[in-house]
Amino acid sequence: MKIQISSHFVKELRSKTGAGMMDCKKALQAADGDMAVAVETLRKRGLASADKKSTRLALEGLINSYIHTGSRIGVLIELNCETDFVARRIEFQQLAKDLAMQIAACQNVFYVSINDIPQNIIDREIRIESAKEDIFNKPLQIKDQIIKARLEKRLKEISLMSQPFIKDQNISIEDLVKQHISLLGENIKVRRFQRFLLGEALDMI
Structure with a gap:
């Protein structure tokens, strides 16, 4: 029963x-x-x-913005879905707001996902980790394992989809987006974002 x-x-x-x-x-x-x-x-x-x-085309959506209290940090984000109908849904619009707020809070994040990180950035991180003194005297196999683990951790730190959601640390941003895909019945993609810090130099990571 x-x-x-x-x-x-x-x-x-x-x-x-x-x-x-x-x-x-x-x-x-x-x-x-x-x-x-x-x-x-x-x-x-x-x-x-x-x-x-997640393989279906997402060409509709919206551009949303978030300005943090004090007006010293701002974010623009483009969030895509499949239809204008879903783009008008309050759940989709709230997701865009949450993602923009997340980006404002995570100032080490520069890429949507690990797959978007350029190879030259990955190569640079490998060089940095390889040169650290604490692994100089370790066997090559152990050294490679340490570098691989540290690289994976670093790449997650700079990608949005790998971040814990600031409103619920038990799920990642990737999980949050997938929940909305399930809820709204359409593919949803974060296409791009830009963070603005007042007085920030133009050079980035």
Whole structure:
């Protein structure tokens, strides 16, 4: 016999995951009312369906801006989706605002994803890590493993999609975008962004 799930509990799960009401109710019933288990179940399903949509063209969307308190930091971001209908959805517009705020808060982030980082930047980071004194006397195999781990950590630090979401540290920006793909039923892509710091020099990373 399925347990009874209150509408308030279902709405709370929907708020956490962006999944449909019936999906939330079924997930809670299957989890015997355990919110954490239901969230995990829906995220697995949502991310799987989002992955299928991630290859579709996203040419619509919007450009959004965020100006931090004090007007010393500003961000412009272009967020793409497949249709103008989804671009007008409040959830899509809120996602754009959240991403712009995230970029303002993460001033070491310069690229959308690790795949967007130029090879010359990767080569430079490898040279920097290879020259560090703490690995000079280590065996070559160990040294290579350390450099690889440090490089991966550094590349994640400068890519937006790898960042923990500032409003929920349990998910990454990539997960956040995939949740919205599942919720809205369209591919969503962060195409580009630009951060402006008052008085900042023009040279970047």
